[in-house]
Amino acid sequence: MKKKIYISLPISGRDLEAVKQRANYIKESVIADDYEGVTPFDICPDSTLPYSELMGRDIAGLMECDGVLFDFDWNESKGCRIEMAVARNCNIPVYKLADERVVEDADTRLFTITLNKRQLELLSEASDCHSRNTCGQLDVGLEEVIEKAITRTYSTADFDKRHEISEKVKTLLREVKSLAWNLGPGSNKGVKYDDGADILFDIHQVIRHHLWKIKPEPKYHYTNDAAEAIIFGSQPAITIKTLARNE
Numbered sequence: 508m509k510k511k512i513y514i515s516l517p518i519s520g521r522d523l524e525a526v527k528q529r530a531n532y533i534k535e536s537v538i539a540d541d542y543e544g545v546t547p548f549d550i551c552p553d554s555t556l557p558y559s560e561l562m563g564r565d566i567a568g569l570m571e572c573d574g575v576l577f578d579f580d581w582n583e584s585k586g587c588r589i590e591m592a593v594a595r596n597c598n599i600p601v602y603k604l605a606d607e608r609v610v611e612d613a614d615t616r617l618f619t620i621t622l623n624k625r626q627l628e629l630l631s632e633a634s635d636c637h638s639r640n641t642c643g644q645l646d647v648g649l650e651e652v653i654e655k656a657i658t659r660t661y662s663t664a665d666f667d668k669r670h671e672i673s674e675k676v677k678t679l680l681r682e683v684k685s686l687a688w689n690l691g692p693g694s695n696k697g698v699k700y701d702d703g704a705d706i707l708f709d710i711h712q713v714i715r716h717h718l719w720k721i722k723p724e725p726k727y728h729y730t731n732d733a734a735e736a737i738i739f740g741s742q743p744a745i746t747i748k749t750l751a752r753n754e
Contacts, residue, residue, distance in 0.1 A: 513590075639695070
């Protein structure tokens, strides 16, 4: 006897015939031959019934199946999210289809995000930290993070104890650096080792310079943040615009 796989996909608010075609496509073309696909339309062909009754029947049918296959956009549907919760709570195996839709210009599109100053600072710090860690510069990339963690974790310890823990962590980081990157203390792979790290460092440079520009005078003009970004990665430099208060 074939095992049954319930097919969960968004229905409400969508073209019913298109959804039926999608459900049948998954049932006929995606489900393996040794399984039997079960769609919501198999369970309840009458789509004019009240939503609560449709969902009740679908969930009852789902619970009779050996697994649930969720379409790629299941999370956009309240009904699918309910079915996901039921499947997980009942320990029914869950499977998900990957989103195979292709946007031809996806790699060349430009995007805008709106951040406040604190968020911009944190994005800069995160970009710098991950860039350094990728290149094996753990002693710099994680230094501030580790010191903050030690201070919080050992808040009641004296300075000597915290210093002892800090030195132990540094020793372990040097071991990781040696094993993973084959690097000695104070050395790192630097730019052009990893393009993703270079792109992140470029982002960090642009943000820190922008934050420097909006600082009021007097300010230092010979620090790293005072310099224009030098682009190392394969992507163009990001642009930052300070919005007017009414924008």
